Structure formats: structure tokens, C-alpha cells
Amino acid sequence: MVPLSWYIVLSAIVFSIGVFGFLARRNLIIVFMSLELMLNSVNISLAAFSHYLQSMRGQILVFFIITVAAAEAAIGLAILIAFYRNNPTIKVDEINLLKG
Amino acid sequence: MTIQQAFFSYFAGAIVALSLLVVTRKNPVHSVLWMLLLFVHIASLYLFLNAEFLAAIQIIIYAGAILVLFLFVIMLLNLRKEETEKRFQGQWPFGLAIGVVLAVFVVLIVGKIGVLPELGQYSVEAVKSEGHIMTVGKVLYTEFLLPFEIASVILLVAIVGAVVLAKRSLE
Incomplete structure (x- = not known):
């Protein structure tokens, strides 16, 4: 039997890697992928809690997170394409129109 | 180390x-x-947790839909010259520090968790006797009916929004 804490630790490590990628990468596409990584790590811990507490709610929440992640990826990439058309760069540190 | 722990360690x-x-x-x-490889491994982890339907959903939606979307966008944008430039922003050490602190923080907290709520009714045997998809469906369409409908509206908004945003002109 694998202890519940192993899943939580794995989830925390993957989430932190996602946070690092989100804060450090310049490529906006990889920033989005780090976001997906973070959502996936949360899904792991929700599914683990759902199994160990013998409840279905964690798994239902995973469905909703996957739904919202799909919507977020579609909208985010559409914004990315619309932005790239006006200003051909996807480097995060060069997207500074609001900086004043 | 039992065989389950060995497999978990690999994954x-x-x-x-x-x-x-x-x-x-x-x-x-x-x-x-x-x-893509990462999502396949996460789906295998869901199989560990007796969530077969989640594993299938993970492969179909994440690997089949979202990653293909990412690949399409990478293909649409011409990123040849970006590949030769720096991959990290100037403040990447701060990002690394925040990530490490977050991981250490959660790992320290996990050891302190002592009290878990009482177990629910969906034990492994109960789910196995009815089938996983049927159990999930019963909960999803009764207790979580309103969130389910809201999720469908969110998907509709995403479809319309993506088309409107990515279209060149709306006429």
C-alpha cells in the first residue's frame, strides 16, 4: 500500500516545478504549459484524496478542473495568436504594453 | 518496499x-x-488510484485535445529565431527560489497532517461492484448537476471566445 503522503509530496513537487516554469520562462507557450502542469499536479492530489477518503467528490472536481483547463488553454492560445498578429513576439519580457 | 511502492516510485x-x-x-x-509522455504517466497514476475513467479522460482530453492545440499554435507562429535566444527571464533565480520554498513548505506540512475526515461510502469494493463510470455518473448527475451545467456553459464560452479572438475581422 502506497501512503497518501507520497502522492501529496509528488503533487507538491510537480506544482513547484510548474511555478518555477511559470515565473522563469520567456516563451509564453511554455508559460501556458507550466500552468497545465500545475493543474495536473492538483489533479493528482485530488484523485489521491478521493481514493484514500473513499469519496467521489475529488474525482468529480478533477473533471471540472480538466474542463476549465481545456477552456483556459483554448482562450489563452487564441489571445496569444491575436496578440502575435499585432506584435510578433511571444517573449514574456517584451510584452509590456501596459507598463507605461 | 512492496511491489506497489516500487511501481509508484518509478512513476x-x-x-x-x-x-x-x-x-x-x-x-x-x-x-x-x-x-505527452508526462500525461501518460499521470494517467497510469490514476489507474493506481482506481480511477479508470479519469485515466481515459486524461489521455483523451489532455493528450488528445489540449496538446494538439498547443502543437497547432506552435506551428502557426513562426518561432525559428526565438529558439536561438535565452530561454529564461532575468528574474529566474527568484522563480527557482519560490518553487523550492513552496515544495519544502508543503513537504514539511504533510508530515503534520494527523486528522482525516471519516471515510465515505465509495470503498474500492463498492465502486467495483457497480462499475467506476456508473458511480461517477450517478454522483455527477445528482449532487453536482448545477456545476455540470455551469461547466457546459464555460465550454460554450470558450468555443465562441476562441473563434472571436483568433478571427482576423468580425465582418
Whole structure:
């Protein structure tokens, strides 16, 4: 039997890697992928809690997170394409129109 | 170490290594391909947790839909010259520090968790006797009916929004 804490630790490590990628990468596409990584790590811990507490709610929440992640990826990439058309760069540190 | 723990260790190590590869590769296409492998490993982890339907959903939606979307966008944008430039922003050490602190923080907290709520009615045997998809469906369409409807509206908004945003002109 694998202890519940192993899943939580794995989830925390993957989430932190996602946070690092989100804060450090310049490529906006990889920033989005780090976001997906973070959502996936949360899904792991929700599914683990759902199994160990013998409840279905964690798994239902995973469905909703996957739904919202799909919507977020579609909208985010559409914004990315619309932005790239006006200003051909996807480097995060060069997207500074609001900086004043 | 039992056989389950050995298998879990393999999958956990592979997931951590693959997520590091995803956030550090220079070429976004390589990142997407490593992420595909990562999602397959996460789906196997769901099989560990007796969530077969989640594993199937993970492969179909994440690997089949979202990653293909990412690949399409990478293909639509011409990123040849970006590959030769720096991959990290100037403040990347702060990002690394925040990530490490977050991981250490959660790992320290996990050891302190002593009280868990009482167990629910969906034990492994109960789910096995009815089938996983049927159990999930019963909960989803009764207790979570309103969130389910809201999720469908969110998907509709995403479809319309993506088309409107990516279209060149709305006429």
C-alpha cells in the first residue's frame, strides 16, 4: 500500500516545478504549459484524496478542473495568436504594453 | 518496499523528471512531446488510484485535445529565431527560489497532517461492484448537476471566445 503522503509530496513537487516554469520562462507557450502542469499536479492530489477518503467528490472536481483547463488553454492560445498578429513576439519580457 | 511502492516510485520519479524536461527545453515542440509522455504517466497514476475513467479522460482530453492545440499554435507562429535566444527571464533565480520554498513548505506540512475526515461510502469494493463510470455518473448527475451545467456553459464560452479572438475581422 502506497501512503497518501507520497502522492501529496509528488503533487507538491510537480506544482513547484510548474511555478518555477511559470515565473522563469520567456516563451509564453511554455508559460501556458507550466500552468497545465500545475493543474495536473492538483489533479493528482485530488484523485489521491478521493481514493484514500473513499469519496467521489475529488474525482468529480478533477473533471471540472480538466474542463476549465481545456477552456483556459483554448482562450489563452487564441489571445496569444491575436496578440502575435499585432506584435510578433511571444517573449514574456517584451510584452509590456501596459507598463507605461 | 512492496511491489506497489516500487511501481509508484518509478512513476513518481518519471513524472518529476519529465516535468523538469517540460519547463527547461528550449524548443517548444520538444516540451510538448515530453508533456505527452508526462500525461501518460499521470494517467497510469490514476489507474493506481482506481480511477479508470479519469485515466481515459486524461489521455483523451489532455493528450488528445489540449496538446494538439498547443502543437497547432506552435506551428502557426513562426518561432525559428526565438529558439536561438535565452530561454529564461532575468528574474529566474527568484522563480527557482519560490518553487523550492513552496515544495519544502508543503513537504514539511504533510508530515503534520494527523486528522482525516471519516471515510465515505465509495470503498474500492463498492465502486467495483457497480462499475467506476456508473458511480461517477450517478454522483455527477445528482449532487453536482448545477456545476455540470455551469461547466457546459464555460465550454460554450470558450468555443465562441476562441473563434472571436483568433478571427482576423468580425465582418
